[in-house]
């Protein structure tokens with residue numbers, strides 16, 4: 024049961040919470056682009072300032088430097104906060120990220136991605152980059168703390184908080200900090216809660232007990248010293264782009280089959296019992312069609328679709344750096360191109376193993392191409408897959424909180440995305456980790472028109488707070 028005063032406070036402060044979300048969406052904290060790095064630092068400073076005002080002890084922990092596009096730049100700091108240290112209470116570690124994916128209006132956004140914009144049709148959708156991934160959820164935690172401070176309510180558990188600014192770009196520096204601080208800042212943590220993923224559909228809340236890992240690769244192909252005129256040099260020189268496209272076409276089929284030998288063989292066999300778990304999830308293939316805005320699902324079967332996201336690896340081609348991509352018809356032969364792709368990893372497919380399989384395969388395929396271009400392949404960043412025990416008391420607490428706030432039992436899901444630090448928390452702190460999502464499956468994280476529904480933001484804030492009360496009682 025949640026505290027009724029807390030629940031009423033959240034309802035009464037809905038507009039103030041939305042205004043605060045608008046304030047943080049306006050900080051374009053894109054971690055993947057050095058031109059935006061100052062904004063990521065600004066967002067870290069915003070978090071520290073507001074947590075301090077809410078009564079937390081806060082430190083901005085520098086995480087060192089990073090080389091990005093040949094430039095050495097400061098990594099954004101980890102924002103470490105503590106609130107309460109009552110030995111009679113449980114201590115919960117909250118994690119979230121204050122960086123976001125890039126967003127350009129010209130990519131097709133309906134509104135300016137850095138201005139939180141309510142849907143003019145009054146649907147309650149709040150559009151803006153980071154609204155769902157992950158600024159709405161991290162503000163959800165701040166809203167809970169604000170409500171307790173202003174109402175003079177005792178927090179049901181002690182909180183430790185770790186908010187990072189590099190999650191969308193490989194969480195650089197964070198594992199080292201956790202290892203270094205396991206007997207320092209992180210000492211005494213009983214369990215971990217992360218709100219940074221999504222429901223499977225638009226109606227059913229879920230608790231998530233698994234994530235896929237990720238191995239992100241770059242294939243670089245180069246030849247001429249400079250870009251060339253295709254009329255002058257076409258059919259005269261080896262073209263890096265042609266070689267790269269050949270290589271990239273050997274990675275995955277249109278049906279999503281991974282062509283790198285040895286990967287799919289590593290996937291654990293499917294048991295009847297596991298298959299049944301997918302049948303009970305409240306989901307249909309139409310939820311995928313609705314979320315992506317077109318009927319393009321790989322399968323018509325519900326369980327096959329869910330397994331594609333939760334238990335099988337996937338390989339996606341992301342882009343080609345150095346290629347001509349502007350409107351118009353530039354007749355160029357690019358001198359050097361870098362193909363980017365990633366593989367989502369599942370249990371039994373480790374990062375090291377997959378990196379070797381991919382590197383050997385790409386080198387072997389390149390050797391088959393008759394070209395004088397040069398090629399290299401590297402793994403840019405990665406994280407291992409993670410699966411938790413959903414029978415832990417923290418999951419039972421979240422189950423009860425979901426029933427109290429939403430009036431339905433949650434689905435139990437594994438997420439297709441990756442939050443690399445989850446496994447680090449589980450392994451180094453030896454703690455159970457719970458993923459308690461706020462947003463819906465159609466929020467469009469990483470996509471254009473990312474949004475968070477007002478009801479998910481407000482009920483999500485209630486859910487996070489109610490979970491703390493249930494956690495305090497749980498055993």
Ligand SMILES: NCC(=O)N[C@@H](Cc1c[nH]cn1)C(=O)O
Pocket residue numbers: 156157190191192193219220237239439440441442443468
């Ligand atoms: N909400 C979690 C999330 O979006 N995680 C990213 C992590 C990542 C790894 N490399 C680039 N981003 C994801 O893509 O799953």
Ligand SMILES: [Zn+2]
Pocket residue numbers: 120156157190219
């Ligand atoms: Zn995220």
Ligand SMILES: [Zn+2]
Pocket residue numbers: 124156191468469
């Ligand atoms: Zn993300």
